[in-house]
Amino acid sequence: MTTDPSQIPVEELTEESAALELERLAREILRHDALYHGGDAPEISDAAYDALRRRNLAIEQAFPGLVREDSPSRRVGFVALDKFEKVTHAQPMLSLANAFSDEDVADFWDSVSRFLKLDGRPALTAEPKIDGLSLSLRYEDGRLVSAATRGDGVVGENVTANAKTIADIPSILAGEDIPDIVEVRGEVYMTKQAFQALNAKLEAEGKPLYVNPRNTAAGSLRQLDSAITAQRPLRFFAYAWGEMSAVPRGSQMEMVSLLAEWGFRTNPLMQRFDALEALLEHYHAIEEGRADLAYDIDGVVYKVDDLALQARLGMRSNSPRWAIAHKFPAEKAWTELKEIEIQIGRTGALTPVARLEPVTVGGVVVTNATLHNEDYIRGIGNDGLPIRGGKDLRAGDTVMIQRAGDVIPQILDTDLEKRTKDSTPFEFPTICPACGSHAVRETNPQTGRQDSVRRCTGGLICPAQAVERLKHFVGRNAFDIEGLGDKQVEFFFHDADLPVKTPVDIFLLREKDGASLKKLKDKEGWGETSAKKLFDAIDVRRDIALYRFIFGLGIRHVGEQTAKDLARAYGDIGAFSAAMRKLAAGDEQAREELIAIDGIGGTVAFALMEFFAEPRNVDVYDALLREVRPQPAEQAASDSPVAGKTVVFTGSLEKMTRDEAKAMAERLGAKVSGSVSSKTDLVVAGPGAGSKLKKASELGIETIDEDGWLELVGQA
Numbered sequence: 001m002t003t004d005p006s007q008i009p010v011e012e013l014t015e016e017s018a019a020l021e022l023e024r025l026a027r028e029i030l031r032h033d034a035l036y037h038g039g040d041a042p043e044i045s046d047a048a049y050d051a052l053r054r055r056n057l058a059i060e061q062a063f064p065g066l067v068r069e070d071s072p073s074r075r076v077g078f079v080a081l082d083k084f085e086k087v088t089h090a091q092p093m094l095s096l097a098n099a100f101s102d103e104d105v106a107d108f109w110d111s112v113s114r115f116l117k118l119d120g121r122p123a124l125t126a127e128p129k130i131d132g133l134s135l136s137l138r139y140e141d142g143r144l145v146s147a148a149t150r151g152d153g154v155v156g157e158n159v160t161a162n163a164k165t166i167a168d169i170p171s172i173l174a175g176e177d178i179p180d181i182v183e184v185r186g187e188v189y190m191t192k193q194a195f196q197a198l199n200a201k202l203e204a205e206g207k208p209l210y211v212n213p214r215n216t217a218a219g220s221l222r223q224l225d226s227a228i229t230a231q232r233p234l235r236f237f238a239y240a241w242g243e244m245s246a247v248p249r250g251s252q253m254e255m256v257s258l259l260a261e262w263g264f265r266t267n268p269l270m271q272r273f274d275a276l277e278a279l280l281e282h283y284h285a286i287e288e289g290r291a292d293l294a295y296d297i298d299g300v301v302y303k304v305d306d307l308a309l310q311a312r313l314g315m316r317s318n319s320p321r322w323a324i325a326h327k328f329p330a331e332k333a334w335t336e337l338k339e340i341e342i343q344i345g346r347t348g349a350l351t352p353v354a355r356l357e358p359v360t361v362g363g364v365v366v367t368n369a370t371l372h373n374e375d376y377i378r379g380i381g382n383d384g385l386p387i388r389g390g391k392d393l394r395a396g397d398t399v400m401i402q403r404a405g406d407v408i409p410q411i412l413d414t415d416l417e418k419r420t421k422d423s424t425p426f427e428f429p430t431i432c433p434a435c436g437s438h439a440v441r442e443t444n445p446q447t448g449r450q451d452s453v454r455r456c457t458g459g460l461i462c463p464a465q466a467v468e469r470l471k472h473f474v475g476r477n478a479f480d481i482e483g484l485g486d487k488q489v490e491f492f493f494h495d496a497d498l499p500v501k502t503p504v505d506i507f508l509l510r511e512k513d514g515a516s517l518k519k520l521k522d523k524e525g526w527g528e529t530s531a532k533k534l535f536d537a538i539d540v541r542r543d544i545a546l547y548r549f550i551f552g553l554g555i556r557h558v559g560e561q562t563a564k565d566l567a568r569a570y571g572d573i574g575a576f577s578a579a580m581r582k583l584a585a586g587d588e589q590a591r592e593e594l595i596a597i598d599g600i601g602g603t604v605a606f607a608l609m610e611f612f613a614e615p616r617n618v619d620v621y622d623a624l625l626r627e628v629r630p631q632p633a634e635q636a637a638s639d640s641p642v643a644g645k646t647v648v649f650t651g652s653l654e655k656m657t658r659d660e661a662k663a664m665a666e667r668l669g670a671k672v673s674g675s676v677s678s679k680t681d682l683v684v685a686g687p688g689a690g691s692k693l694k695k696a697s698e699l700g701i702e703t704i705d706e707d708g709w710l711e712l713v714g715q716a
């Protein structure tokens with residue numbers, strides 16, 4: 001008789017063995033999710049993975065009382081392995097031409113009149129342009145049958161199950177005049193408040209945060225597990241339609257009211273205008289009220305109201321001639337620069353940050369802006385030329401902030417008239433504020449120019465660098481320890497009972513098990529379950545891809561790509577360690593071998609040598625290797641059609657994330673680059689590809705789309 005619970009058929013499990021088995025499965029599935037999620041090669045086939053999940057579910061059904069809090073059937077956060085089905089839109093989902101000024105709008109309106117040979121201007125509707133993602137909902141006999149994302153406008157993804165979780169989307173249409181076939185189009189979005197609440201929750205759980213409400217809405221709608229979508233408060237505004245077996249009304253305004261009668265939410269700010277002045281007034285009113293809206297908008301959309309005229313106007317290649325989006329300019333605002341603070345990075349860089357009197361810019365409260373380096377504060381750009389007319393920045397200044405899209409806010413200008421007489425230029429520290437070591441600007445030996453960055457020379461003794469190194473170590477592209485985010489790292493670093501000062505300490509946390517648990521569970525924000533969960537998440541990462549291990553060390557100039565190059569070249573941790581020891585001892589052959597690796601140059605070699613020549617680094621390194629097991633690097637396939645080729649991905653991808661695409665290409669032996677040059681062999685371009693695609697065609701580089709790529713690598 002077998003005693004290994006993993007071998008016992010579900011029907012024969014006792015309560016006790018079922019509990020054990022559920023625990024094993026939770027851990028095992030989490031590990032495979034992490035491998036997959038981290039872009040690593042999965043260790044087991046999809047079928048074997050599904051079998052694990054099915055077994056977990058079967059046991060849970062047999063023993064409902066044993067369902068664990070961390071059960072894979074409950075867990076949120078990992079994308080499943082399957083992909084969305086493709087849907088070809090019955091009518092393409094168009095995009096909109098843009099207007100950036102009042103004149104552009106006047107030109108648009110005139111061109112409409114000219115096209116139609118009208119004397120006056122036909123009425124236009126004006127409504128906010130919602131910053132979300134568009135969705136097409138198909139109703140047959142009044143019932144929702146499918147929901148699809150825009151995709152490339154022609155083919156989208158079937159997200160029906162997810163759309164059904166959105167309260168603003170009726171499953172059955174109500175009211176009158178409902179044609180047999182109705183395709184309603186509109187925008188899925190998340191309110192600013194819901195976005196902030198979700199991020200606060202993710203932060204508390206130590207998970208990576210979303211950038212803005214739009215990305216969050218997109219990420220939430222494109223979850224393969226609709227249970228996750230259901231937990232995200234998504235909203236929907238209806239504003240257009242696709243295929244209709246009959247169009248029951250004659251104008252845009254009337255059609256949108258009909259959509260509202262059928263049960264959709266429509267935007268209350270939509271209005272109809274006959275004159276330019278009033279139209280622009282509405283635009284500016286919406287722009288001014290933007291910050292007070294519950295959701296993000298990025299412009300105002302104008303549409304010809306009369307549907308018969310819309311039909312006559314028709315469309316250009318991918319946008320209608322009867323509509324235009326009047327975009328808002330990048331948001332600017334004046335506020336007080338209260339203080340200039342210095343942050344110290346992992347490699348000792350002193351980075352100045354502007355602490356601002358909070359100000360709303362583009363609907364987001366801005367409290368910080370980047371100041372880059374000391375030259376920037378003085379009014380000198382990277383090229384040595386003046387910026388802001390050479391004006392320096394000082395605490396107490398009134399400064400102009402700009403926020404454009406997802407970019408970190410910038411300071412554009414400072415008002416010298418408002419500067420007080422007693423203000424003094426900012427004195428950039430030459431001593432590290434965290435450890436008191438000298439902070440210096442190195443001279444680049446190649447150019448002879450002074451580095452723009454001032455760096456703390458404290459290295460291992462600098463506590464600020466140590467914390468940043470830890471954050472890097474547990475970060476997404478390194479050890480990716482779930483539940484151990486920046487906040488938790490700060491907590492443990494400064495905690496007197498459970499101090500975590502080096503990466504090794506992380507793996508020793510559990511060892512003090514009983515004691516640690518006891519200490520941790522009494523602390524604010526921690527309970528027994530969360531503490532145990534954390535220890536488990538740490539254990540899951542004891543088996544780690546070699547490149548993640550190398551990257552996690554946080555050696556200067558060793559980024560993710562360099563870590564991958566090193567891992568691939570040395571193959572396993574033994575070979576890597578031996579080579580590094582020789583390098584540190586001044587072995588010329590080891591150095592030559594190192595710089596012979598494609599992608600590794602003198603700068604990286606020197607940084608590695610410096611790191612491994614420091615005994616304290618080597619102590620931590622050796623101790624760490626007693627705790628974790630770096631896994632041999634996968635040898636890239638050399639027989640794949642893209643082996644050895646340099647590939648660039650540009651535009652948006654529909655079937656995989658950028659990270660997935662990159663991991664796939666690398667597994668197949670290709671090198672992925674971010675920019676197109678004469679060295680590029682292949683460009684994979686998705687919708688929205690711009691300058692890179694243009695450059696590729698100028699250079700005559702082969703260009704294919706995402707499907708072409710999947711076909712090429714045999715994954716179609």
Ligand code: IVH
Nearest residue numbers: 094095096128129130133134239240301320
């Ligand atoms: S009308 C045929 N109205 O903007 C025109 N689009 O740049 C169909 N959008 O893909 C679009 N708010 O996702 C329209 N009130 C609005 C909109 C809106 C946001 C988005 C939509 C579209 C994109 C075009």
